[in-house]
Amino acid sequence: MPPAGAPARSGWQVARLTARDVQTATGCTLRFEVRGWPGHRPGQHVDVRLTADDGYQAVRSYSLAAPADGDVIELGVQETAGGEVSPYLAEALPVGAEVEVKGPLGGWFVWTPPGSGPLLLFGGGCGVVPLMAMLRARRAAAAAQEPCVLVYCVRGPEEVWYAKDLAEPGHTEDVRILYTRHAPPGQTRRPGRMTAHDVAGLPAPGAARCYVCGPTGFVEHVAGLLQDTGYPRDRIRTERFG
Numbered sequence: 001m002p003p004a005g006a007p008a009r010s011g012w013q014v015a016r017l018t019a020r021d022v023q024t025a026t027g028c029t030l031r032f033e034v035r036g037w038p039g040h041r042p043g044q045h046v047d048v049r050l051t052a053d054d055g056y057q058a059v060r061s062y063s064l065a066a067p068a069d070g071d072v073i074e075l076g077v078q079e080t081a082g083g084e085v086s087p088y089l090a091e092a093l094p095v096g097a098e099v100e101v102k103g104p105l106g107g108w109f110v111w112t113p114p115g116s117g118p119l120l121l122f123g124g125g126c127g128v129v130p131l132m133a134m135l136r137a138r139r140a141a142a143a144a145q146e147p148c149v150l151v152y153c154v155r156g157p158e159e160v161w162y163a164k165d166l167a168e169p170g171h172t173e174d175v176r177i178l179y180t181r182h183a184p185p186g187q188t189r190r191p192g193r194m195t196a197h198d199v200a201g202l203p204a205p206g207a208a209r210c211y212v213c214g215p216t217g218f219v220e221h222v223a224g225l226l227q228d229t230g231y232p233r234d235r236i237r238t239e240r241f242g
């Protein structure tokens, strides 16, 4: 068996859908059983391949939402209006049905606990999915003693994924939800894009490692802000869902 984080040598593997959990009106998490899954590292993704009865195939990438857990993998799928694959995965694929996955993929946007210094996570929309794998791995490791901040940007409160997990008591990470269009009552920050003001007060550049994930525009905006604030480029890792 290949080491954790290395792709299975055979390429495509059968993945059976075992559970679907609603996260938002258009987003859900899907758990699959993949016999002989080689394991993975937080931040990695898989390619999912669908094959129609006439042989037509479509392949899309989806991030792994949880640390390695035997033969079970968890993905988070945001439904893209008019999209070919995501509405099918989010709405139509029945529990018990099979697709194919290839992975784990990606060797740059990965976090390896413990002892890698303060962890700064920036997620836009469903870009929080691979960050959730890092957060969950951190919770399970000794690295939970090191500072960790998740800055999570969503249009409004109805778009927050993992609301229950993030609010779970007893964890040491600092979760900051920034609303870009409309905020729930009681918020003092005016809705809007992330600014230098939102970055001020985060663990200082230096030992901190930054992970930024989401739509291309979000990733470029946040990576630019971080660099302008003094975070070195080589400590900012990005993943674009564009």
Ligand SMILES: Cc1cc2nc3c(=O)[nH]c(=O)nc-3n(C[C@H](O)[C@H](O)[C@H](O)COP(=O)(O)OP(=O)(O)OC[C@H]3O[C@@H](n4cnc5c(N)ncnc54)[C@H](O)[C@@H]3O)c2cc1C
Residues within 6 Å of the ligand: 045, 060, 061, 062, 063, 064, 075, 076, 077, 078, 079, 080, 081, 082, 083, 084, 085, 086, 087, 126, 129, 130, 239, 240, 241, 242
């Ligand atoms: C490394 C990586 C990780 C990712 N992880 C995730 C993840 O964890 N969760 C997640 O939800 N997504 C993730 N994505 C994005 C995902 O791979 C898909 O791109 C996304 O789900 C959309 O796929 P789709 O088939 O539904 O849409 P597509 O069919 O690819 O369509 C995309 C857009 O193009 C438009 N479009 C399609 N066809 C046409 C046409 N003929 N003319 C005009 N417009 C058209 C659609 O309306 C839609 O807006 C990731 C991407 C990458 C690269």
